[in-house]
Amino acid sequence: MPLDVIAQRAGVGAGTVHRHFPTKESLIAAVVTSRLARLAERAEGLAGAADPAAAFVAFIRELTAEARHNVALAGALGGAGIGADGAAAAAALAAALGLLLARAQHGGGVRPDLTVPDLHAILAGVIAMERGLPAGRQGIGLDVVIDGLTTHPA
Amino acid sequence: MPLDVIAQRAGVGAGTVHRHFPTKESLIAAVVTSRLARLAERAEGLAGAADPAAAFVAFIRELTAEARHNVALAGALGGAGIGADGAAAAAALAAALGLLLARAQHGGGVRPDLTVPDLHAILAGVIAMERGLPAGRQGIGLDVVIDGLTTHPA
Numbered sequence: 001m002p003l004d005v006i007a008q009r010a011g012v013g014a015g016t017v018h019r020h021f022p023t024k025e026s027l028i029a030a031v032v033t034s035r036l037a038r039l040a041e042r043a044e045g046l047a048g049a050a051d052p053a054a055a056f057v058a059f060i061r062e063l064t065a066e067a068r069h070n071v072a073l074a075g076a077l078g079g080a081g082i083g084a085d086g087a088a089a090a091a092a093l094a095a096a097l098g099l100l101l102a103r104a105q106h107g108g109g110v111r112p113d114l115t116v117p118d119l120h121a122i123l124a125g126v127i128a129m130e131r132g133l134p135a136g137r138q139g140i141g142l143d144v145v146i147d148g149l150t151t152h153p154a
Numbered sequence: 155m156p157l158d159v160i161a162q163r164a165g166v167g168a169g170t171v172h173r174h175f176p177t178k179e180s181l182i183a184a185v186v187t188s189r190l191a192r193l194a195e196r197a198e199g200l201a202g203a204a205d206p207a208a209a210f211v212a213f214i215r216e217l218t219a220e221a222r223h224n225v226a227l228a229g230a231l232g233g234a235g236i237g238a239d240g241a242a243a244a245a246a247l248a249a250a251l252g253l254l255l256a257r258a259q260h261g262g263g264v265r266p267d268l269t270v271p272d273l274h275a276i277l278a279g280v281i282a283m284e285r286g287l288p289a290g291r292q293g294i295g296l297d298v299v300i301d302g303l304t305t306h307p308a
Contacts, residue, residue: 111298111301113294114294114298115288115291117287117288117291118287118288118291118294118295120286121283121284121286121287121288121291121295122283122294122295122298124282124283124286125279125280125282125283125284125286125295126279126283128278128279128282128283129275129276129278129279129280129282130275130279132274132275132278132279133271133272133275134269134271134272134275137269137271137272137275140267140268140272140276141272141275141276141279143302144265144268144276144299144302144303144305145298145299145302146302147265147301147302147305148297148298148299148300148301148302148303148305149298149302151298151301151302151305
C-alpha cells in the first residue's frame, strides 16, 4: 500500500505522513516498535498476578496470537532490523517475559529447567507450527506446547 | 563437495557415480529417498509394539533427530522436490506415522484431537525450535512438545 493511501485512510495529510515516515520501512518499524512496547507493558502488568503460571500462559497466548498475524512483529521479537527504539522495546519485552517465566517456575507451574533463550526458540517454533497448521486447526500447536511447558519433566 | 570427491570417498569409480547420478541433486534425492524409506520401515516395525504411546514417542524422537541434522530430509518430509520415488517414500512414511498416531490415541496415551496434518505442522515447528535453541540446549523443544502431545487437554 503506498504511503499516500495510508495517509488517506488514517485521515491525515500525505505531507504529515511523509514528514514523520520518510519510507514505508520507517512506518512499519514505528508500528512494530509500538506493538513491542505494548506487549512489554502488558507482560510487566502481569508480573504481579496472583497465579504466576496462569499469567505466564496468558501472556504466551497473547504474544503468539499477535506474532501469528504479523510477520514483521514475529521477525522483530529478537530486536533486529527495527532501529534503536525497536531494539530497546524488544529488550524490555524479553526482560518482562523472563520475569514472568521465573515467577511461574518459582511457583512450580512451569518446568524449571527452561531458560529465556530456550523459551525464545520454542516460541519461534510455535509460530512456525501455527503457520503450518491446516485451515481451522490454528491453536492446537500452541495448546500442545503450553501443555508441555506446564508439565514437569519426569 | 564435487561428485568426484564423493565417488572417491565412497570407494567407487567416478564414472559409476556419474552414470547413476548425473547431477548432485539426483544423488541427494536418492539419499533422501533412502532415508525416508528406512524411516517408513522403522515406523511400520513399531506399529505392532505392545505400548503404542511409547512407540509413537520413540518414533517422533528418531524422526526429529534425523531431520534436525539433515535439511534436505526435513524439507522432503512433505514429499516435494525429490521425484516420484521420493514422494512415494514420503507418502509411505506419512501413512506409517498416521498408524502410530492412531494406535497411541486409541490406547489413550496421546491427545485424541490431533490429526495427521496437525502432527506434520507440529513436527516441522519442533525442527524449527531445535534449530533455534542455543548450543548445548538441543532436545528441550522436543521434550516440551512430547510432554504436550502426551498430555490430555482439559
